[in-house]
Amino acid sequence: NAGVTQTPKFQVLKxxxxxxxxxxxxxxxxxxxxxRQDPGMGLRLIYYSASEGTTDKxxxxxxxxxxxxxxxxxSLRLESAAPSQTSVYFCASSLQGVAQPQHFGDGxxxxxx
Amino acid sequence: QKEVEQNxxxxxxxxxxxxxxxxxxxxxxxxxxxxxxxxxxxSPELIMSIYSNGDKEDGRFTAQLxxxxxxxxxxxxxxxPSDSATYLCxxxxxxxxxxxxxxxxxxxxxxx
Numbered sequence: 001n002a003g004v005t006q007t008p009k010f011q012v013l014k015x016x017x018x019x020x021x022x023x024x025x026x027x028x029x030x031x032x033x034x035x036r037q038d039p040g041m042g043l044r045l046i047y048y049s050a051s052e053g054t055t056d057k058x059x060x061x062x063x064x065x066x067x068x069x070x071x072x073x074x075s076l077r078l079e080s081a082a083p084s085q086t087s088v089y090f091c092a093s094s095l096q097g098v099a100q101p102q103h104f105g106d107g108x109x110x111x112x113x
Numbered sequence: 114q115k116e117v118e119q120n121x122x123x124x125x126x127x128x129x130x131x132x133x134x135x136x137x138x139x140x141x142x143x144x145x146x147x148x149x150x151x152x153x154x155x156s157p158e159l160i161m162s163i164y165s166n167g168d169k170e171d172g173r174f175t176a177q178l179x180x181x182x183x184x185x186x187x188x189x190x191x192x193x194p195s196d197s198a199t200y201l202c203x204x205x206x207x208x209x210x211x212x213x214x215x216x217x218x219x220x221x222x223x224x225x
Contacts, residue, residue, distance in 0.1 A: 031211065040121070042201065042215030043157070050211055058212060090156055097210040099145050104156035 002026050006091050006105035013081045013112050021076040021108050023091030031094045032074035033102065034066060036087040043090065049074055050097070081112045115140040117204050119216035128225050132189040136202030136216055139183070143204040143214070146178060146185045151199045151218065161187060192223045
């Protein structure tokens, strides 16, 4: 009964380092999403995957890349981390599209020094 | 720029009273709205969705949608301390099936 699992939960990086955030869901959902959440702001969509084999840019895609590895897994990569990418990152999934409820992972708290 | 706006709060409500949370939106084409609850340090969880004008009730929660006035509200009856959280309003526009427009959230505090 895991739902959406994100790893790692916390990470500190130095400017210029790269890393990949992992996300996996076991609900047989088609759509998956990556958001960032900053203080005083709503969730902002970075990238989404409508279904296996497709990915599309969201509101704030610059500095990020994604891979929909299979139906279960959707990863987010920071190629060259910048302090402006310090944030809480949430992965979410839904059966199909945002008209269906989105289920969120526990989040990754990322600090870029 | 399509927006969803919420008063950031905090909104302080006595235990047992009705908490009223409001949200306005700019996109007249928005079709569906969602209320998510987010406890401090946790992830958002869906508590209500509403797709048509009027009221929708689920237990202690009632969502209200008024498309003509472009606002959505969430009422919580018999408020409990466990309802203390940030409530996020999100809307789905007619031009995307995969992007929600999120408000920044209203922090609700229920005082015992």
